Amino acid sequence: MNTIIQFMKRHYKIVLVVLALSIGLLSFIKKSKNDPEKDKLLLELLTYVIEKGHYNPAAIDDNFSKGIYKDYIAALDPSKRFFLQSDIDEFAKYETQLDDQIKNKELTFFDLTYSRLIKRMEESKSYYKVALENPIDYSVNEEINTDYEKAPYCKSIDELKDRWRKQVKLSTLASLVEQQKVQEDILKNKNKTPEERLKEFKIKQGNKLTKEAEEKFQQNLAKADNEKPKTYEELEKSTRESTLKSLNDNFSFIKDLDREDWFSVYVNAIASRFDPHTSYFPADEKERFDVSMSGKLEGIGARLQKKNDFTEITELISGGPAWRGKDLEAGDVILKVAQGDSDPVDVVGMRLDDVVKKIKGPKGTEVRLTVKRADGTIKVISIIRDEVEIEETYAKSSIVERNGVKYGIIYLPKFYIDFENKDSRDAGKDIAIEVERLKKEGVQGIVMDVRDNGGGSLKTVVDIGGLFIEQGPIVQVKSAAGKKEVLYDKDPKVEWDGPLVIMTNEFSASASEILAAAMQDYKRAVIIGSKQTYGKGTVQNVIDLNQFVRGNTLGDLGALKTTTQKFYRINGGSTQLEGVKSDIVMPDSYAYLKMGERDVDNAMAWDKIDAADYKVWTKQQNFDYAVANSKKRLESNPQMKLIDENARWREERNKEDIYSLQIDKFKLEQKHLEDTSKKYKAISDYTNALQFKSLPYEETQMKNDITLKEKRDRWHESLAKDIYVEEAIHVLDDMQSGVVKKTLSAKMKKDKVVKS
Template identity: 70%
Template sequence: MNTIIDFMKRNYKIILAVVLLSATLFAFRNNSTQSVNSEKDKMLLELLTFVIEKGHYSPAAIDDTFSKGIYKDYIQALDPSKRFFLQSDIDEFSKFETQLDNQLLNKDLTFFNLTYNRLIKRMEEGKNLYKDILSTPFDYTIEETFNTDYEKEPYAKNIGELKEKWRKQLKLSTLSSLTDRLKIQENKEKGIVDKDAKSSSDVLKSAEFNDDLNYSKNDKSSDGKPKTYEELEKITRESSLKSLNEYFGFMKELTRDDWFSIYVNSITARFDPHTNYFPPEEKERFDVSISGKFEGIGARLQKKNDFTEITELISGGPAWRGKQLEAGDVIMKVAQGNGEPLDIVGMRLDDVVKKIKGPKGSEVRLTVKKVDGSIKTISIIRDIVEIEETYAKSSVVERNGVKYGVIYLPKFYIDFENADGRDAGKDIAAEVESLKKAGVNGIVLDVRDDGGGSLSTVVDIAGLFIEQGPIVQIKSADRKKEVLYDRDKKIEWNGPLVIMVNSFSASASEILAAAIQDYKRGIILGSKQTYGKGTVQNVIDLNKFVRSSSTGDLGALKTTTQKFYRINGGSTQLEGVSSDIVMPDKYAYLKMGERDGDSAMPWDKIDPAPYTTWKNNANFDKAIAESKKRIAQNPQFKLIEENAKWIDQRSKENVYSLKMDEFKKNQSAIEETNKKFKAITDYDYHLKFTSLPQENEAMKKDASLKEKRERWHESLSKDIYVEEALNVLDDLQDEPVIKKSVPPVAMKKQKLVKS
C-alpha cells in the first residue's frame, strides 16, 4: 500500500531541516567498547526517533500507551502461533510493557536482547519437539480438537503443554494431508479424476505446516500397487518433517539484524501503519517494486534446503535471452567475470542474490546442475531487467459491433533515478493512444488490487481524461495546503470511461478514482469502498545523516509526511472511495482495510478546490441505475454475495476435530458447499479479448509473453466484473447499443448458474 511521492520536490524544507539538525546529533565516531552491531542498533534507534519526530505528519506521543502498542505488536510478530514462548517468558517480558518508550529514548536494547536470545533458545527447543512428535504415527481415532485462533489461545505453562500444542498443530496438518492422499487414492481406484475438487488443505485454514501436496510420485508401492493406510500415514509425516526442516532452515538464515528490523518496525508502526524501516536489502526490493526494474540476470530464485534453485526466467532478461538456464536448474557456484568461483551451497538466499546481481555490462559465471543432472558453467552479461508484470497492459474486445478497451494498471510505477525511464503516466497515455487507433468506443481502467505508487503519475493519468484542473490536495506537516493540477488542456480520451476498483485499491488508486468521481468524468465500479489510505510517505536514506561508515549500511525510513484530500475537500483516509456502482465482493465482510488497524490516522476534511464537473455525461445517472438493476437481478452476483457471507462465517470457525471420521465429515460438508460456489469460477461470458498490434508482434518472438497474455485474456472473458463494466460502457454510449442474442453456449452456462 505504498504511495511514494517525489519528496525532493515537495518536502525539501522538512528534509533539509532534518539533515541540518542531524549533522550535530549524529556526526560522531564509534569509541564504544561494545560491539559494532550494538552501536549500529543504538544509532538506528536514535536516527529513527529523531527523523520521525521532526518529519512525520503527526508524530504520536512516546509514552506508556505507545510502549504498550510496541510490546503487543512485537511479541505477536515474534511468535504469532504461540508455539515458542512459554507463559513464564511472557511474564518476564511483560515487566517491560510500559518501559519501551523510555528504552527507545535512552537507546536501551535490554528488552530486545532478552526477547531475541530467548526466541533463539525456544526455537532450538522447538526443533527437538517436532522431530520427536513426527517420529511416531498419530492416532486419528481419539476425540480431540485444535483451535487455530492463536490470538485468543493462552501460552503454554511449561514444555509439556508446549509439546501438546505442537502435537495437535502437527496432527491437524498431517490429518489434512493424509485425508487428501486417501481420497486421491480412493478416486484413482474408482477411475475418478476430479481436477476441480477442493483439497482439505484448500478449505482448511492454515495450520502453518501443510506439506507440499504432490501425491503422485510417492503414493504407489514399488510394485505399482496402491499404498496401504500405514504407508500413506508414514509418507505424510515424512513430508511434514521435510517442510518443517525447510522452515527452520529458513529461520536459521535470519540474522540478528533481521530480528532487530522486526523490533524497529514494531516501533515505527505505532506512528501509523505506513511508517516503516527498510533494512538495506528490503530497501533495494522496494526500489525494484516501485520502478519495475533492476540490474542483473533476470531469474527468480528459491531456497531448497541448502541449494538455490531457479524457479523462473524473467521474460526479456539476459538469462532468458541466453537460453542456457531453465527453471529447475540448481546454482552451485558463482564467479564474477574471470574471478574464482565461490561455492554458494548453504549460503543465505539474500547473499546469493547479492552475488548474482550486479551492474549492467558486467559478467557473472554460474556453475549449475542442470535439470538432466549435468554440470555446466554459464556466462551471462548482466543487463537492465524489466519486470513485465509491473507495467500497464491493455486489451481490446468487440461485442454487438462495438469495440472497447481494457487497461490494467498493477501499480503507479516510476523510475526516480531516470527521468526518461518508464512511468505509469507515460505508459497509460501510450495505451490510450493505441486504443484510440484501434477504434474503441469506451475504456475500462482497472486498478483493482493496485496498492499505489507515485503521486506524480496519478496527476498525469487523471489529466488524460479532463481538460485541466485540480487533481488532488495535499497538506504537509506544517499544515500548509498545496493543490496539484493538470495544466495540460489536451484531453487524450473524451469518451465513456469506467474505473474498476476493489477493497485493495489503495492510495494512488484512490486519488485517481476520487478525482474521476468528483469531476463526474467516469463511473467508479467495484467494492463498496476502497482501502482507505489517504497518507503520503517519503523514503529517507538514513546513511546521509552519518559521517562515519564504520557501522555499515543503515537502510532507509519510509515515513508519513503528508495527507492528501479529494478536490471536494474530503479525505480518503479510512473511508476510501465509495463506488458509484457497488458490486458484490467475496471478501466484502472481512476486515482488511486501513480502518481496521489500531494505529491509522483519522479522517478529516478541508476546503474544496474550485473545479468544474464534466458536462458530456448525459447518460451518467441512467447508466448507474441500469447497472444496479442488472446486478440486483443477476443470479451470479447473488451467488457471489452468498459466498461472501459464507466466507465471513468460515473465518470465525477456528476449532477443528482431530478425529479422522469427524474431520472427513466436516470437510465433506465444506466441499459440498464449495461445489455450489464453483459456478463463480466457471462463469464465462464468451467474449474474445485480443492484444493490440504492437503486442501481437512482440508475442511472436516471446512465447512467455504470449502465454501470459493468453491467460490474462482468458481471465477477462471469465470476469463478471469486467463484463458489467462493459455493460456500463454500453449504457454510456450516445447511441443505444443494440444487444445481440446470447450465444447458445453462453445461454446454457447461464441456465446452469440459475439452477
Template identity: 70%
Template sequence: MNTIINFMKRNYKILLVVTVLSVTLFAFKIKSGVDSNPDKDKLLLELLTFVIEKGHYDPATIDDEFSKGIYKDYVQALDPSKRFFLQSDIDEFSKFETELDDQLMNKDLTFFNLTYDRLMKRMDESKKIYKEILSTPFDYAVDESFNTDYDKAQYTKSVAELTDRWRKQIKLSTLSSLTDRLKVQEDKSKGLVDQKSADSLSTAEQNEKINKNGPEKIKDSDLGEGGKSKTFAELEKETRENAKKALDEYFGFMNDLERDDWFSVYVNSITARFDPHTNYFAPEEKSRFDVSMSGTLEGIGARLQKKNDFTEISELISGGPAWRGKQLEAGDQVMKVAQGNELAVDVVGMRLDDVVKKIKGPKGSEVRLTVKKVDGTIKIISIIRDIVEIEETYAKSSVVNKNGLKYGVIYLPKFYINFENKDGRDAGKDIALEVERLKKAGVSGIVLDVRDDGGGSLSTVVDIAGLFIEQGPIVQIKSAGRKKEVLYDRDKKIEWDGPLVIMVNSFSASASEILAAAIQDYKRGIIIGSKQTYGKGTVQNVIDLNQFVRNSEVGDLGALKTTTQKFYRINGGSTQLEGVSSDIVMPDRYAYLKMGERDIDNAMPWDKIESAEYSVWDKTANFNKAISNSKSRIEHSSQFKLIEENAKWIDSRSEDNTYSLNMKKFKIAQSAIEEAAKKYKPISKYKNSLQFSSLPYELVETTKDSILKEKRDRWHEALSKDVYVEEALNVLDDLQSKAGLKKDLPAKMEKEKLAKS
C-alpha cells in the same frame, strides 16, 4: 500496501526537515577507532526517533500507551502462532510493557536482547519437538480437537503443553493431507477421476486454514508400483515425511535470518505505532522497494528460491539476459558464483539474500554461474548483466468486441516510477501510450482496472487523471502546520474524452483511490467495484538514513519511510479510512471480512478540508442511466446473487476455527463443508462469451516471446471468466451516445443476420 511516495520539489516541509537534520549532524557523528566503535542498533534507534519526530505529519506521543503498542505488536510478530514462547517467558517480558518508551529514548536494548536470545533458544527446542513428534505414526482414532484461532489462544505453561500444541497443529496438517490422499486413491480405484483432476479435489479455502502451505499435491507415485493402491500405513508415513520436509524448510529459512533481521522486526514495531505506513527499510528491503517502485533492476533477470541448502532458479524474467541467453533454466541449482574472471565462490548453504547480492550487479558486468542442471550435469554459464524490466509491474491493455463495438481494458498493477531515471518507464507515460494505442484500434470506451493496485507515485496519478479531463485540480495535499497544496493537471489536451469506467476493489489503495476520487468528483467516469476502497489517505517520503551520519563504520543504515502529509479529494473529503465509495457496488466474496485501513487500531483519522475549484464534466451521455441500469442488472443477476451468498458464507466460516483430529469426525465435517461449497462452484466456473485479444504491436511481440504469449493468454482467459469486467463493459455499452449506437447499428444487424444464417 504500497504507499504514495511524494518526491516533488514543492514538499517544503521535508526539505526543511532535511536541512534541520543536516545542521544537527554532529549529534550522530561517529568517531573512528576500534575502541569507540558505536553500537549500530543504538545509533539506528536514535536516528529513527529523531527523524520521525521532526518529519512525521502527526507524531505520536512516546509514552506508556505507545510502549504498550510496541510490546503487543512485537511479541505477536515474533510468535504469531504461540508455538515458541511459554507463559513464563511472557511473564518475564511483560515487565517491560510500559518501559519500552523509556528504553527507546535511552537507546536501551535490554528488552530486544532478552526476547531475541529467548526466541533463538525456543526455536532450537522446537526443532527437537517437531522431529520427535513426526518420528512415530499419529493415532487418528483419538477423540480430540484443535483450535486454530491463535489470537484467542493462551500461551502454554510448560514444555509438555507446548509439545502437545505442536503435536495437534502438525496432526491437523497431516490429517488434512492424509484424507485428501485417501479420497483420491479411493476415487481413482473406482475410475471416478483421472490424474489431471486429482490435484483439484481439495477444497482449498477450507484446507488453507488447516495447512498454511496448502494441500499436498497427489502424484502417480501415491498409488504405488503398477498403479496399485497404497496401504493406510504407507500413506500415513508419507504425510509425516512431507510434513517434516516442510518444517525443515521453514526452519532452514528461519536459520537464514540474522540478528539484524530480527532487530528490523523490533524497529518496525516501533515505527508502526506512529501510523501503519511509517516503516523502517533495512538495506536489502530498501533495494527491493526501489525495484518494486520502478519495475526495473540491474542483474540477470531470474527469480531465485531457497530449497534446503540450495539456491534454485524458479523463473526467468521474459526479455532479461538469462532468458535471452537460453542456457539457464527454471529448476537449475546455483552452486557457485564468480564475478568476471575472479575465482568462483561456493554459495551452497549461503543465505538467499547473500546469493542474490552476488548475482546482481551493474549493467554490462559479467557474472559466471556454476549450476547443476535439471538433468544432473554441471555447467558454467556466463551472463552479461543488463537492466531487467519486470513485465508484471507494468500497465497492459486488451481489446474486446461487444455488441458490434470495440472496447479497451487497461490493467494497472501499481503506480510505478523510476526516481533515478527521468527517461525510464512510469505509469503516467505508459497509460498515455496504452490509451493512444486503443484509440488507434478504434475503441468506443475504456475500462481502467486498478483492482488490487496498492498505490505508488503521486505524480503519476496526476498525469493519468489528466489524460481524461481538460485541465484542473486532481488532488489536495496538506502538511502539518502548513497551507494546503493543490496539484493540477495544467495540460488542456484530453487524451480520451469517450466513455470511461474505473474498476476498484477493497485492495485498491492510496494512488488508486486518488485517481478514482478525482474521476468520481469530476463525474468524468463511473467507479464500479467493492463497496469502498482500502482507505489509505496519507503520503510517505523515503529518507536515506545514511546521509545523516559522518565517518560511520557501522555500514549501511537503511532508510525510513515516514508519513509526512495527508491527501484530500478535490471535493475536500479525505480518502483516509473511508476510501472511495463505488458508484456501482458489485458483491464480492470478501465483502464482510476486515481488511481495510479502518480495521487497523492506530490508523490516522478521517477529516475534511475546503474543496478546490473545479467544473463537473458534462459531456458523458447517459451517466445516471448507466448507473441505474447496472444496479438493476446486478440485482437480478444469479451470478452476483451467488457471490453475495458466498460472501456471507465465508464470513460465517471465519469464526469456525475448531477442527476435530479424529479422522472419522474430520471427514464428516469436511464432507459437510465440501457439500455446502458445491453451491458456489459456479462462481469459479463462470465464463462469458467475450473474446479478449492483444493489440497488433503485442501480437507481433508474442510471436517472438513464448513466455509473454503464455502470460497474455492466461490474462485473456481470466478476463473471459471475470463477471466484474463483463459488467464494466456493460456499463460502457450504456454510456454510448445515441448517435454512436446508430452509427454502428447496421454493422451490428448484419452480424446478427449472419449469425442466424
C-alpha cells in the same frame, strides 16, 4: 500495498537537510559484531527521523509503549508455542516503560525478551521430536483451535508440550489425508495412457512446459506406475518423517538468525506504531526492495506476504508460471514447499525471506506448494519455474464489440515511473498512447481497470487524470507543516471526452484511489466495483539512515520508510480509511473480510480540508441514467447473488478455527468443504459471451512472439469470464446509447425541418 514514493523531491531534500544538521553529533563510532552501541544509535536515528519527518508523529508515551509491547510480543511468538504465561508476566512490567527506554536508549526489555526467546526455542526442539517419535493415533477424538490470537499462553511446560503435540498432529494429519488422496488418484490414472496424463499436466501448466520439465514428469510417471501402493502404516510413518525434517529445517533457519535480525523486529514494532506504512528496512531488506523495483526474476511469479505465522499469496504476476497454471490463487496460504519430488518442508512460522528462497529457483525446475484455500481446503500444487517479466506490470489494452459498437479496455496494474530517467516509459505516457490507439480503432467508450492496483507515482496520476478533463486540479497534498499544495493538470487538451468507466476493488489503493476520486468528483467517470477501495490516503518516502552518520564503522544501518504527507480529493475529503465509494457497487468474494486500512488499529484518521476550485464535467448528461440502469440489472442478476452468498460463506469459514484431529472426522470436514465449494463452481465457470481482441500493432507483434500471444490470449480469456468487465461494458453501452439517442433525436428534428 505499494506506496507513492518521492513525488516531490524538494520536500524530501528539506527534511534531509534539517535532519543532517541535527544529527551531526552521531559520528565516528567503532564497529563490533552485534554491538549494542549500533542498536542504541539505530533507536536514536529512528525516533529522531520519524519525529522530524513524519506527517503526524504519535506521542511516545505510555499508550505508544503498550502498542509496541503488543505488536512486538505477537511478532516474536504469533502461535504462542514458545513463551509461557510466566514469561509474559515477567515481560508485562515493561508494558508502559518502553517509551522511556526508547528515549534513554535502554535495551533492557529487548535483551530480556531476546534471551528468553532463544532459550524457549531451544527447549521446544525436544517437544516436537518427542511428538513425532512414535506412530500417531488418529482414532482419538480430540480437536485443535488454531485461533492463536485468542488462545491463552500455556501455564506449564506440560501444557506447552501438549500444544506442540496437537499442532504437529494437525500437520501430519493433513499430509496423511493428502497422500491418501494422491495415492487414490494414481490408482485411477493407471487406466489412462501416459500421453493422456501428460496432456492433462500440460493443460494445468498453461500448455507451457520445458523439455526438461516434460522429461522429469515422464520419469516421475514411470516411477509412480512401478511403485506399489503404500500401506497406511507406511504413509503414516512417511508423514512423521517429513514433518520432522521440515521442523528441523525450520529451526536451522531460526538458528541462523542473530541478535541483529531480532533487533530489527523490535525496531519495526516501534516504527509501525506511528502508522501502518512506516517501517524499517534492515540492510538486506533494503537491497531486496531496490532489486524488486526493476529487472527480471526466475520463480513462480507470485507476491507473498506474512500474516502472523503464515505466508499468504497476495498476487499472481500476469504471465508468470503460477498465473498460467491457474491453480494457485490470491489468498492461498502456503503450508509446505517441496523441490520436485523431494519431501515437502513445513514453512509455517518460517521467515518470509526464507519461504521466498525456497519457492524461487532456476527456470525449468519444479516446486510443489501445499496450500490452504480461503475456504479451508488443502491442495498440493505443482509449478514449473520460469522467467517472470516485469513487462507485465505495464499498461495494456484490448477491444470488445457489443451491439455493433466498439469499446476499449485499459488495464493498469500499477502507476509506474523511473525517477532517474525522464525518457523511460511511465504510466502517464503509456496510458496516453493506449488511449490514442483506441481512438484510432473507433471505440465509443473506455473502461480503465485499476483493480488490485496498489499505487505508485503521484505524478503519473496527475498525467492520466489530465487525459480525461480540461485543465484543472487532480489532487491536493498536505505536508506535516500544514502547507497545502494543489497538483493540477495544466494542459487544456482532452485526449478522451467520451464515456468513461473506472473499475476498482478493495485492493485498489493510494494512486488508484486518487484517480478514481478525481474522476468521481468531476463526475467524469462512473466508478464501478467493491463497496469502497482500500483507504490509503498517505504518502511515504524511503530515507537512507546511513547518510546521517559520518565515519560510520558500525555497518549498514538500513533505511526507513515513513509517512511524510497526506493527499486529499479535490472536493476536500480524504481517501484515508474511507477510500473511494463506488457509484455502482458489485459484490465480490472478499466483500466481508477485513482487509482494508480501516481494519488496522493504528491507521491515521480521516479528515478533510477545503475543496479545490473545479468544474464538474457536463458533457455526459446520461450519467445518472447509466448508474440507475446498472443497479436494476444487478438486483436481478443470479450470478451476483451467488457471488455475494459465496462472500458471506467465506466470511463464516474465516471464523472457523477448530479442526478435528480424528481422521474420519477430519476427512468428513474436508469433504464437506469440497462439496460446498462445488456449489460456487458456477462463479469460476461463468462466461460473458463477449469477445476481446488485441489492437492491430499487437496482432503484428504476436505473429513473431508466441509468449506475447499466449499472455494476451490468457488475458482475453479471463476478460471473457469476468462478470465485472461485462457490467462495465453494459454501463458504457447505456452511456453510449444515451448519446446516440440524443444524436438521432437531433437528426430527426433537423430532417423534419428540412422536409417541412
